[in-house]
Amino acid sequence: MIKLTVNGKKRAFCGPPFKRLIDVLREDFRLTGAKEGCGEGECGACAVLVEGQAVNSCLIPVCQMDGRKIETIEALGTVQKLHPLQEAFIEEGGAQCGICTPGMLMTACAWLRSHRAPKHSLRAHGARPLLKYGRGTYRSPQDIRRVLAGNLCRCTGYQPIVNSVVRAMKRHRTPK
Amino acid sequence: MRGAPDTIILLRPRSTRQALEVFAQNPHAVPLAGGTDFMVSWNMGLHNGKTVLDISALRSWRKISAAKTGVRIGALATHADLQRHPALRREFSLLTEACSEIGAAAIQNRGTLGGNIANASPAGDSFPPQAVYEAKVHAVSAQARRLIPFNEIFVGVKKTVLRPGELIESVEIPFLKPRPSRQYFRKVGTRAAQALSKTVAAGLLWLSRDGRVSEMRFALGSMATMVRRLKSAEHFVQGKKLTSEVIDHACELLAKDVSPIDDVRSTAQYRLKVSRNLLREFLSGR
Ligand SMILES: Cc1cc2nc3c(=O)[nH]c(=O)nc-3n(C[C@H](O)[C@H](O)[C@H](O)COP(=O)(O)OP(=O)(O)OC[C@H]3O[C@@H](n4cnc5c(N)ncnc54)[C@H](O)[C@@H]3O)c2cc1C
Ligand code: FES
Numbered sequence: 149m150i151k152l153t154v155n156g157k158k159r160a161f162c163g164p165p166f167k168r169l170i171d172v173l174r175e176d177f178r179l180t181g182a183k184e185g186c187g188e189g190e191c192g193a194c195a196v197l198v199e200g201q202a203v204n205s206c207l208i209p210v211c212q213m214d215g216r217k218i219e220t221i222e223a224l225g226t227v228q229k230l231h232p233l234q235e236a237f238i239e240e241g242g243a244q245c246g247i248c249t250p251g252m253l254m255t256a257c258a259w260l261r262s263h264r265a266p267k268h269s270l271r272a273h274g275a276r277p278l279l280k281y282g283r284g285t286y287r288s289p290q291d292i293r294r295v296l297a298g299n300l301c302r303c304t305g306y307q308p309i310v311n312s313v314v315r316a317m318k319r320h321r322t323p324k
Numbered sequence: 325m326r327g328a329p330d331t332i333i334l335l336r337p338r339s340t341r342q343a344l345e346v347f348a349q350n351p352h353a354v355p356l357a358g359g360t361d362f363m364v365s366w367n368m369g370l371h372n373g374k375t376v377l378d379i380s381a382l383r384s385w386r387k388i389s390a391a392k393t394g395v396r397i398g399a400l401a402t403h404a405d406l407q408r409h410p411a412l413r414r415e416f417s418l419l420t421e422a423c424s425e426i427g428a429a430a431i432q433n434r435g436t437l438g439g440n441i442a443n444a445s446p447a448g449d450s451f452p453p454q455a456v457y458e459a460k461v462h463a464v465s466a467q468a469r470r471l472i473p474f475n476e477i478f479v480g481v482k483k484t485v486l487r488p489g490e491l492i493e494s495v496e497i498p499f500l501k502p503r504p505s506r507q508y509f510r511k512v513g514t515r516a517a518q519a520l521s522k523t524v525a526a527g528l529l530w531l532s533r534d535g536r537v538s539e540m541r542f543a544l545g546s547m548a549t550m551v552r553r554l555k556s557a558e559h560f561v562q563g564k565k566l567t568s569e570v571i572d573h574a575c576e577l578l579a580k581d582v583s584p585i586d587d588v589r590s591t592a593q594y595r596l597k598v599s600r601n602l603l604r605e606f607l608s609g610r
């Protein structure tokens with residue numbers, strides 16, 4: 149039996165240990181937010197967070213998730229209370245068909261929560277303009293492109309997606 | 325066909341000792357680390373019916389530790405772990421740079437250094453840095469352990485000298501003394517992320533006070549079946565000043581050590597041209 153925590157709830161999985169995480173989430177736990185785009189690690193539509201880090205759930209056999217904490221798009225926000233990133237994606241038109249959106253949001257969310265670079269180090273890389281985000285830390289729109297490079301979108305176009313993340317960062321200057 | 329989970333025999337050792345014993349008993353088991361190579365072919369149904377040795381629970385193999393002589397990187401350290409490590413970033417920036425260009429964030433969070441080496445793709449981006457840093461691979465089995473110089477680990481496309489029952493435990497990289505005057509890494513692919521290399525290069529250069537080359541090391545990946553050091557060019561520039569004639573000739577000599585391949589990603593001619601340009605960029609310090 150494999151025990152894992154999904155969106156704060158303890159769950160157990162008794163099926164074949166080599167079943168992929170994406171299939172366990174979608175078929176056994178009925179969490180259908182993460183999508184299978186390519187099944188090859190290329191598109192990021194299946195991205196979820198494991199211990200806070202973005203990973204492709206199509207490349208993980210569930211046995212490797214024993215004892216791990218998993219977060220999926222289902223826990224990011226609710227219709228009543230959207231996550232700042234979700235709000236921003238709606239306002240900026242960062243989603244069309246929505247297949248890539250759960251992966252985009254989870255990857256961006258992990259990045260916003262993670263350690264942020266101090267201003268001087270970004271300046272050194274010539275990354276400008278800088279967005280203040282969190283306490284005394286800064287990020288640049290180029291960073292957003294880099295962090296979302298493994299998330300492909302076939303409809304929206306990447307500019308509105310980058311704009312959405314920028315908007316979320318401008319409005320909420322601290323990570324959620 | 326898809327991966328059929330019911331057909332797999334799964335071995336999940338909890339300790340390194342157990343792992344080596346189980347592997348000795350099942351020498352045809354396929355090791356599994358971060359799965360970013362294995363699971364792609366698994367999803368295509370290519371591993372059904374196999375015995376899989378999942379080594380991802382061997383925590384001690386994820387450590388990166390600095391000693392007096394060098395840094396030891398556990399085989400299970402991920403590309404993200406390497407980038408976060410202060411001593412690696414400071415002393416071996418070519419390697420951490422390479423890790424930052426492997427796939428995209430989600431791949432770097434799972435893919436391991438050991439997996440990159442064992443997978444032995446001609447396009448492994450961590451290889452040129454490890455070749456110029458003259459890394460050594462610690463391989464272990466239930467019976468023995470051995471230290472394999474990085475330039476001896478590969479024997480062909482997807483082939484290493486690892487024997488059945490043998491695992492990569494860690495990679496050791498000696499500190500560079502004195503520090504090189506110039507360090508260079510560059511990956512050329514179709515786009516910034518998630519693209520396998522058309523060519524990938526790493527270089528180290530030591531200049532003496534009078535501007536002569538005391539040592540040069542340059543390695544190219546994705547150009548042949550395995551990563552190659554440019555021995556002829558390295559030898560030629562030794563003791564010389566880097567004039568434009570010397571650089572031109574070194575670039576000519578490049579073809580002595582690499583015979584690029586035509587493949588799905590690029591033509592041989594393109595690869596040769598681009599890699600000469602990279603060597604030129606490195607030697608002229610631009
Ligand atoms: C979308 C995508 C993009 C990628 N981009 C790049 C890229 O740009 N550059 C690049 O170099 N690679 C790239 N890769 C390949 C892959 O991510 C790397 O090779 C990674 O380092 C493999 O590590 P892993 O732990 O995931 O290996 P696994 O998939 O777990 O294993 C790979 C192979 O190595 C063997 N193995 C693993 N660990 C050991 C060990 N300790 N001892 C002995 N054998 C072992 C396994 O049996 C298997 O055959 C990409 C992959 C994907 C899916
Ligand atoms: S479905 Fe997992 S990366 Fe495309």
Ligand code: FES
Binds near residue numbers: 244245247248300304
């Ligand atoms: S919104 Fe359709 S793939 Fe991105």
